[in-house]
Amino acid sequence: MVERNEETIQATKTSFEIVHTLQEVGPARLSEIAAELELAESTTHRHLQTLHDMRYVSRDGERYQLGLRFARLGRAAQTRDPAYEMTQRHVEALAEETGERAQFVVEDHGLGIYLHVETGSQAVRVGFGVGRQIHLHSSSAGKAILAHYPRERVDEILDQWGLPAHAANTITDREELYEELETVRERGVAFNREEHVDGLNGTAVPVKRDGRAIGALAVAGPSHRLTGEWLDEEIPNMMLAAANELELNATYASDAGSRDHIVE
């Protein structure tokens, strides 16, 4: 009689949906959030009060917004693997040497997440794009990662997210992608020729540990600038050197770091 469908907790989902709404729209009033999510105001109030009590949400008069406690959580996620931290200086160096945007991307839940982003020019604001999520099939970093995953895992990911077209050249056919990944595996380098955004090219190499890709280093820029030998050879060589150095530090030494009076 009673449908025992999903084994998940509704209240938790609702709370995170509220958090997500705050992430999307910025400071908002209770009534706006309730309307947005089609919840009763009393319910919304209870969730916001709970989140506020735990310091995951702040309020300024009538407006609620994300609590800065998420900054800590975000850092913890970003450094959950010591190897993630070691890539930062390589990303900086790549941005410096190429003058283009350099990135370090890892896979989580079948999506690519930008963990480090640096731009060659100083004009662009720092840290912009960190945490951003992209599909793996349409980016050089994503293809570099997928190329070194077992086929079953690749299929799982494609089943989950599909192969939506983002630009004219996006690979939207599964077989075609398999072939592309084969090529990437052979060359050790992935390219993105206007597959993600029209007018934007990119190239990436995997960073491996124990034979498994833990992420990818990538460089992206306007297709008129990223072309020829520069795109095909020179940039990949810089990235390969960086990836190689990272992989040699096989131990990826981790240190706990000192902690003084931290409030939890």
Place this chain on the structure above:
Amino acid sequence: MVERNEETIQATKTSFEIVHTLQEVGPARLSEIAAELELAESTTHRHLQTLHDMRYVSRDGERYQLGLRFARLGRAAQTRDPAYEMTQRHVEALAEETGERAQFVVEDHGLGIYLHVETGSQAVRVGFGVGRQIHLHSSSAGKAILAHYPRERVDEILDQWGLPAHAANTITDREELYEELETVRERGVAFNREEHVDGLNGTAVPVKRDGRAIGALAVAGPSHRLTGEWLDEEIPNMMLAAANELELNATYASDAGSRDHIVE
């Protein structure tokens, strides 16, 4: 009969406690988390499943860990006010000029949160300390902020967090702190002489907007190096110049930024 005590949601609290546990201990098994929080394994399982479904938790075989979705949330929190972003280059410049650790700290829920941290020497790993939470009464940045808050708000914060001693010189007396804040307000500069950690000095200036402190710029370092004119005059002058420049940009222009194919 039925006690209607706290108007908060238990399930949400439990879910966030699990997230917090993962932040603290890193990758963990279900049974470890259940034991740590004294929850039934079936309950823990349901929460983890829910969090995993929403991509806020990842699992690698038998171990659960924070999902990288928190990286995005953390960035969103860190940039919830456009003014927060504009301080980064000043923090970098201060670290460069002083050769010491420079920080930008804001208040949330009565605590100080480090939003930007840069060190003069390149040896130290980047971003370390971002998101960290400290008591306001025992740091130069905290005192710079409190000095420009109305008395009632200061009392609220002290009621909530007390004045715990962290080092030999920590101010633990309310009246004494009031006087100190008065001095800070007059001078426009706050000092921390081994009040937070023995052997560590610091100095800070508030960054104000519409007369209200939105945060503080701070420089900290070993007490033997941070002393005399250097600590009392020169560093504060650099910080004041930076704060002044920030405050002149009263508009704090915000731009939405382009978004390409972002997966939510």
Place this chain on the structure above:
DNA sequence: GTCATGAATTCCGTTATGCGGAACTGATAA
């Protein structure tokens, strides 16, 4: 091969608890 162990997952009855509607409060303005 069987049996023991330990962890994760599923099942299930109970009842606490999360829910929305309604009532109430408080601020602002007409």
Place this chain on the structure above:
DNA sequence: TTATCAGTTCCGCATAACGGAATTCATGAC
């Protein structure tokens, strides 16, 4: 004064979150 609007509190109900028990699954000992 009354009207309006947002936020908060109250309250009864039915659901869904809970923990204990049973089951599955993997691993290792003998």
